[in-house]
Amino acid sequence: MSPPTSQGSPFDLVAAGTGRARESAAAVEAPAAVPPGNPSVTALRERFPDGVLRNAVHAGDEDVVHIDSARVVEMLRWLHDAPGQQYDHLADVTAVDYGGGRPVEVVYQLWSIPHRRALRVKCELPLHGLEIESVTGIWAGANWLEREVFDLFGVDFAGHPDLRRILMPDNYAEGHPLRKDFPLRGRFSRAEQTRRALTQDPEDYYVPGEIGERVPQVIGADAEGDEGGDDVD
Amino acid sequence: MGVENPGMSGSGSPTFLTTRLDFVVNWARRNSLWPMPFGTACCAIEMMASAASNFDLARFGMERMSFSPRQADVLICAGRVPYKLAPVLRRIWDQMMQPKWCISMGACASSGGVFDVYSMVQGIDTIVPVDVYIPGCPPRPEGLIYGLMMVQEKIRGESLANHAELRAEDPLAAGRPRADDREVFDLTGPFGNSTHQNRVSGLVETDAVNRSEDRLP
Amino acid sequence: MSTRTVEYGVSRNPEMGPGGTLVASPTEPFDAPEPELGSQTMLVNVGPQHPATHGVLRLVVELDGETVVSVVPRLGYLHSSFEKLGEYRTWNQIVTLTDRMDYLAPLIYNCAYVMAVEKLMGIEVTDRCRVARVICMEMDRIFSHLLWLGTWAIDVGAFTPFLYAFQQREKVYKLHEALTGARITTSATRIGGMMADLPAGWTDGVREFADNLPATLDEIDGLLKHNAIHIGRTQGIGAISAEDAVNHGLTGANLRASGVPYDVRKDRPYYDYESYDFEVPIGCHGDCYDRYLVRMEEMRQSIRILHQALDGLPGGPMDVADPRISLPSKTDCMSDMESMIHHFKLITEGIPAPAEDCWFSVEGSKGELGMYVVGDGGPKPVRWRIRPPSFVNLSAIPKLAEGHLMADLIVINASLDIVLGEIDR
Numbered sequence: 001m002s003p004p005t006s007q008g009s010p011f012d013l014v015a016a017g018t019g020r021a022r023e024s025a026a027a028v029e030a031p032a033a034v035p036p037g038n039p040s041v042t043a044l045r046e047r048f049p050d051g052v053l054r055n056a057v058h059a060g061d062e063d064v065v066h067i068d069s070a071r072v073v074e075m076l077r078w079l080h081d082a083p084g085q086q087y088d089h090l091a092d093v094t095a096v097d098y099g100g101g102r103p104v105e106v107v108y109q110l111w112s113i114p115h116r117r118a119l120r121v122k123c124e125l126p127l128h129g130l131e132i133e134s135v136t137g138i139w140a141g142a143n144w145l146e147r148e149v150f151d152l153f154g155v156d157f158a159g160h161p162d163l164r165r166i167l168m169p170d171n172y173a174e175g176h177p178l179r180k181d182f183p184l185r186g187r188f189s190r191a192e193q194t195r196r197a198l199t200q201d202p203e204d205y206y207v208p209g210e211i212g213e214r215v216p217q218v219i220g221a222d223a224e225g226d227e228g229g230d231d232v233d
Numbered sequence: 234m235g236v237e238n239p240g241m242s243g244s245g246s247p248t249f250l251t252t253r254l255d256f257v258v259n260w261a262r263r264n265s266l267w268p269m270p271f272g273t274a275c276c277a278i279e280m281m282a283s284a285a286s287n288f289d290l291a292r293f294g295m296e297r298m299s300f301s302p303r304q305a306d307v308l309i310c311a312g313r314v315p316y317k318l319a320p321v322l323r324r325i326w327d328q329m330m331q332p333k334w335c336i337s338m339g340a341c342a343s344s345g346g347v348f349d350v351y352s353m354v355q356g357i358d359t360i361v362p363v364d365v366y367i368p369g370c371p372p373r374p375e376g377l378i379y380g381l382m383m384v385q386e387k388i389r390g391e392s393l394a395n396h397a398e399l400r401a402e403d404p405l406a407a408g409r410p411r412a413d414d415r416e417v418f419d420l421t422g423p424f425g426n427s428t429h430q431n432r433v434s435g436l437v438e439t440d441a442v443n444r445s446e447d448r449l450p
Numbered sequence: 451m452s453t454r455t456v457e458y459g460v461s462r463n464p465e466m467g468p469g470g471t472l473v474a475s476p477t478e479p480f481d482a483p484e485p486e487l488g489s490q491t492m493l494v495n496v497g498p499q500h501p502a503t504h505g506v507l508r509l510v511v512e513l514d515g516e517t518v519v520s521v522v523p524r525l526g527y528l529h530s531s532f533e534k535l536g537e538y539r540t541w542n543q544i545v546t547l548t549d550r551m552d553y554l555a556p557l558i559y560n561c562a563y564v565m566a567v568e569k570l571m572g573i574e575v576t577d578r579c580r581v582a583r584v585i586c587m588e589m590d591r592i593f594s595h596l597l598w599l600g601t602w603a604i605d606v607g608a609f610t611p612f613l614y615a616f617q618q619r620e621k622v623y624k625l626h627e628a629l630t631g632a633r634i635t636t637s638a639t640r641i642g643g644m645m646a647d648l649p650a651g652w653t654d655g656v657r658e659f660a661d662n663l664p665a666t667l668d669e670i671d672g673l674l675k676h677n678a679i680h681i682g683r684t685q686g687i688g689a690i691s692a693e694d695a696v697n698h699g700l701t702g703a704n705l706r707a708s709g710v711p712y713d714v715r716k717d718r719p720y721y722d723y724e725s726y727d728f729e730v731p732i733g734c735h736g737d738c739y740d741r742y743l744v745r746m747e748e749m750r751q752s753i754r755i756l757h758q759a760l761d762g763l764p765g766g767p768m769d770v771a772d773p774r775i776s777l778p779s780k781t782d783c784m785s786d787m788e789s790m791i792h793h794f795k796l797i798t799e800g801i802p803a804p805a806e807d808c809w810f811s812v813e814g815s816k817g818e819l820g821m822y823v824v825g826d827g828g829p830k831p832v833r834w835r836i837r838p839p840s841f842v843n844l845s846a847i848p849k850l851a852e853g854h855l856m857a858d859l860i861v862i863n864a865s866l867d868i869v870l871g872e873i874d875r
Contacts, residue, residue: 168317168352169316169317174351177351177352182351183351184349184350184351185349185350185351186350186351186352189414189418190355190359190417190418191410191413191414191417191418193316193351194316194319194354194359194360194410194412194417195410196316197316197317197319197320197354198319198320198323198360198410199320200317200319200320201320202320202321202324
């Protein structure tokens with residue numbers, strides 16, 4: 001175990017990303033030195049030879065597959081449905097921003113209850129094109145998890161039935177908090193944040209329109225546009 | 234002695250009658266405080282523990298947790314308050330009838346605690362006026378009980394003579410921060426590793442009263 | 451896997467025998483053709499400050515008369531940005547944040563977090579530490595279920611079980627306090643070990659607690675299990691089928707009540723859970739009453755595990771003997787220069803983790819609690835993600851509550867056993 005080598009404050013290290021995350025991950029992945037412990041990885045490679053970008057084994061026994069973000073629904077549906085796979089439990093959908101302008105990773109944690117196997121599927125999205133298809137059609141439980149990733153990272157899930165902010169207020173104008181370029185205390189001053197908070201109406205969105213619209217609504221195409229942290233006053 | 238101007242008899246000094254009246258009114262008020270439990274996080278669990286069998290808040294005239302702000306006397310804000318919740322807290326405070334008191338329970342409600350982050354109110358005193366701050370993360374039930382007793386003690390010192398002054402409310406202030414920009418800045422400055430330890434340093438001018446007689450013996 | 455199917459002892463519903471299929475609920479909407487009154491649905495706002503929402507949950511409910519047409523939960527009223535804050539803390543400092551997330555079962559969170567980090571760093575903890583953590587986790591599973599039981603009873607209209615449950619909870623509070631000095635916010639674990647060794651006599655206290663608890667559980671069971679009001683308000687309410695439950699990502703007792711025997715302790719055993727003799731309770735209707743039965747049985751099974759773990763608690767050191775991870779003792783720090791420097795360096799620099807990611811899930815009290823940690827070679831995480839079980843469980847509430855009465859919504863919400871600190875993080 002080597003001590004941290006980079007210079008400067010550890011805060012910079014977090015803010016900028018060290019760059020070693022990529023390198024060392026690539027080093028592990030390059031020759032496929034560790035054979036995957038999960039038969040699904042090989043099966044996925046056979047079924048989608050050009051969809052699987054690379055695979056690796058992390059933290060001893062965890063199989064990670066990087067797949068093409070354009071084919072995520074197709075491949076995950078196969079993992080969910082195929083008789084030998086049956087990844088019926090979507091444990092988690094999240095994202096990782098490594099900072100320094102590197103792509104954002106969307107991470108799916110899958111678990112197969114019948115076969116007792118775990119698989120981690122990752123998709124890389126460039127910062128200028130944070131859009132990926134929604135998997136709510138496969139697992140209904142992905143609904144809120146994807147909304148959370150949208151809220152905190154700004155990743156757009158196309159085809160999501162109800163893509164709104166979930167944790168932050170709907171009119172939040174400071175951006176997407178879990179991005180590495182977002183400061184810990186937010187972009188506005190505390191006084192401004194307090195003022196903005198108190199101008200919210202607690203009964204906001206307690207209007208018939210929300211529920212009335214919700215039922216037939218297909219959001220996705222018009223979901224972007226009002227987001228983004230560049231309207232800092 | 235008119236009801237609309239109680240306690241004033243010509244010279245403006247309290248009379249024997251009004252001080253006795255004060256005593257009776259304060260006695261009644263402080264022994265039947267109905268708390269409005271605004272519990273959000275860990276502190277709410279300790280508040281529940283205070284109300285449960287082992288600590289039994291009912292001993293202090295508080296067996297009725299008033300979940301409606303309109304029938305409550307003391308707002309116990311227990312737990313973290315994010316900015317998203319701030320207007321709700323303010324609305325509840327505005328809905329409470331006078332006379333009313335406010336307890337800020339725990340580090341997060343009092344100062345933001347460890348959560349010096351984008352989403353958290355750095356002390357509810359920027360939103361509502363606070364009478365008693367209870368330190369701790371979370372405070373023990375004894376701490377909450379002590380805080381409530383301090384509120385009782387504070388009520389003991391109140392007089393109907395300065396009722397209007399104590400209970401003054403600005404109707405225009407609803408929905409506006411209690412503190413102005415400068416005060417919010419002072420109250421919410423980063424602390425912890427920072428040298429700008431605003432509350433402790435005493436460099437901040439606040440309305441906080443620091444009288445030794447406010448403390449219980 | 452050894453499972454135990456919980457069965458209805460009594461059923462108030464003539465259309466649903468014990469173990470039989472769920473035919474209809476007594477609160478099914480009235481089926482006759484409704485006269486055209488030109489009425490419209492009504493919106494009711496529940497929360498965020500509402501005694502029955504277990505925190506600052508807000509539900510916007512659309513009602514047709516008293517029948518729920520749809521529910522829109524609105525979250526974020528307790529968003530404390532734990533995950534962002536974690537990126538500015540060293541690996542050991544994050545432990546303090548974890549127990550503020552789920553204040554109902556803090557030790558499970560403490561343990562789950564350090565287990566994920568230890569797996570990322572490749573640290574094997576000592577045998578004593580493994581068993582001690584099992585004791586901590588099972589104790590807090592009971593601790594959390596007791597609070598659920600008390601508030602659940604209040605929500606179905608009974609107050610006495612709350613007082614009984616809190617009496618037992620106070621004993622766990624005292625055990626927490628003896629172990630860590632805090633009643634709720636324990637922060638008991640450290641990477642590679644525990645904050646301190648178990649204090650003298652502590653295991654006896656846990657044993658006494660485990661010995662006395664079944665009597666209280668029986669007492670509460672006696673108040674609720676065959677209680678006509680309780681049964682009428684919970685049987686057939688908020689039922690969900692096994693397929694739907696899996697598809698919605700439900701975990702924990704909510705999933706097992708639907709008959710899916712998925713328990714992380716059995717399916718993905720950690721800390722030698724495979725060597726403990728216990729059963730996984732499963733239900734067969736997936737309704738609120740089954741969730742109640744499953745949780746009650748889970749507490750009894752946890753007591754079994756507690757007894758086995760207490761019997762098998764080995765001696766020896768608590769922390770790993772690796773100077774890069776474990777702090778020197780306080781006495782050494784105060785008397786020995788090298789230990790002082792060692793302590794200082796470890797505290798100020800932190801423990802570096804490899805540039806990898808790691809997912810570790812444990813069976814929390816609310817469901818599958820996953821910790822996803824991503825390191826970059828430095829002493830702070832790039833990303834620390836919690837898979838919040840009650841967040842995912844709550845996302846099924848629009849499905850569970852549809853077609854039931856407004857009063858049932860409160861019961862369904864209580865039956866999910868949510869904690870807002872973890873939902874909003």
